[in-house]
Amino acid sequence: MKVGRQTHFWKNNVLAIGLAAGFIEPLESSGLHLVQIGIERFLELLPGTGDTRPLQTAYNKEMAAVFDDVLNFVQLHYHLSQREEAFWKAARELPINAALQHRLRLYDESGTLDQLQPDAFPDTSYYFLLSGNNRLPKRPSALSLSADPERLKFVMQAILDQNKNALRDLPLHEEMLRLIHSQKLSKAS
Numbered sequence: 001m002k003v004g005r006q007t008h009f010w011k012n013n014v015l016a017i018g019l020a021a022g023f024i025e026p027l028e029s030s031g032l033h034l035v036q037i038g039i040e041r042f043l044e045l046l047p048g049t050g051d052t053r054p055l056q057t058a059y060n061k062e063m064a065a066v067f068d069d070v071l072n073f074v075q076l077h078y079h080l081s082q083r084e085e086a087f088w089k090a091a092r093e094l095p096i097n098a099a100l101q102h103r104l105r106l107y108d109e110s111g112t113l114d115q116l117q118p119d120a121f122p123d124t125s126y127y128f129l130l131s132g133n134n135r136l137p138k139r140p141s142a143l144s145l146s147a148d149p150e151r152l153k154f155v156m157q158a159i160l161d162q163n164k165n166a167l168r169d170l171p172l173h174e175e176m177l178r179l180i181h182s183q184k185l186s187k188a189s
């Protein structure tokens with residue numbers, strides 16, 4: 001795969017969107033999201049008759065930051081993986097970029113994350129990935145230490161109950177597909 005991103009996503013009257021803008025890799029399926037973000041931001045900046053250079057600069061800077069933060073998140077999967085096959089070992093040994101190194105150091109020390117790009121992956125995604133790979137901080141975040149343990153238990157139980165209800169009430173995947181398919185057929189006929 002040819003991976004990378006443009007430095008000038010918008011240049012004069014040409015805008016690079018989708019694969020023309022860049023490609024990271026398929027692990028987190030971010031391609032369509034990046035297309036959507038690119039379109040939305042361009043519409044916000046849609047040029048009139050004036051000078052488009054400040055618009056281009058803003059667009060290029062923001063899209064580069066979003067792509068780079070998606071890259072950080074994808075890199076983290078390889079960095080944290082504990083799989084022992086040669087591919088994963090080799091991937092783990094590759095250096096990670098400075099922004100991600102800093103993010104991990106901060107997390108290890110404080111359980112918090114530095115400012116993430118709002119249009120890339122949110123903090124919840126990082127916490128799933130980090131804790132799911134047994135990377136826990138040296139201590140919990142200071143604020144969480146002040147939380148009432150009884151209240152936490154209550155909230156966690158409410159989430160468990162919600163999951164149980166969803167499992168009970170939702171149709172099976174196969175049933176859902178059958179339903180969608182039959183509706184399509186009846187519409188067409």
Ligand SMILES: Cc1cc2nc3c(=O)[nH]c(=O)nc-3n(C[C@H](O)[C@H](O)[C@H](O)COP(=O)(O)OP(=O)(O)OC[C@H]3O[C@@H](n4cnc5c(N)ncnc54)[C@H](O)[C@@H]3O)c2cc1C
Pocket residue numbers: 017018019020026029030031032033
């Ligand atoms: C198997 C697979 C699964 C994926 N799953 C996800 C997912 O779950 N979530 C997600 O966000 N992203 C996913 N992606 C990525 C996403 O599909 C792509 O990022 C997105 O389709 C790119 O859109 P695009 O318009 O830039 O390129 P494309 O969809 O590749 O469109 C480019 C078009 O240009 C045409 N073309 C090429 N050369 C020429 C030429 N010289 N003249 C005229 N036409 C030309 C091609 O025929 C094609 O129709 C997946 C990709 C693949 C392959």
